[in-house]
Amino acid sequence: MKATTRTSQCIGFLIQLARATNESDPVSLAQVSLHTGISRRYLEQLAILLKNAGLIRGFTGRGGGYLLARSPDTITIHDIVTAASGPVSFAGCVADSLGCMSADFCQCRPLWMLIDHEIEQVLNAHVLEDLVDRSRLTELQARARSLPHHGGAESPWAHRNTPEVARGGG
Secondary structure: OOOOHHHHHHHHHHHHHHHHOOOOOOEOHHHHHHHHOOOHHHHHHHHHHHHHOOOEEEEOOOOOEEEEOOOOOOOEHHHHHHHHHOOOOOOHHHHOHHHOOOOOOOOOHHHHHHHHHHHHHHHHHOEHHHHHOHHHHHHHHHHHHOOHHHOOOOOOOHHHHOHHHHOOOO
16 A cells, blocks of 8 residues: 555645635635645645545635545544545455455455454544644654664664675675
């Protein structure tokens, strides 16, 4: 599974709504575009996805725009990913076992199911507010930096591409 650009842009859109809204004045797509760099035309497409998922509400006419449909601390990242990209699935056969002739005896399927479950747990454990609130974001960034492959401890596979290994000395 790979996070799509659409998913990242939906998250950026919602972050801007959460930061700019005072719960009564809708935020225009022009304002969101200014802060995110996402074209207004593409934001219109994202707005449809987010509105259909019940994450935002739209208002037409003078002073129209968009508001979050729920509080940022109740919108999970899973909600956003699903709205933007559809169901979370590491392997398509997990979500559609009828489409796989080997589903009943596949040796990989239990692992794919476990991976899907773990991904969903992480996505459900974080909410939009984690990305909106500066202190919560700082904490999330620190946790991410402490991961082995993100600038923390060295990855156990880091030595694979060193000159010593290439020459047979590693």
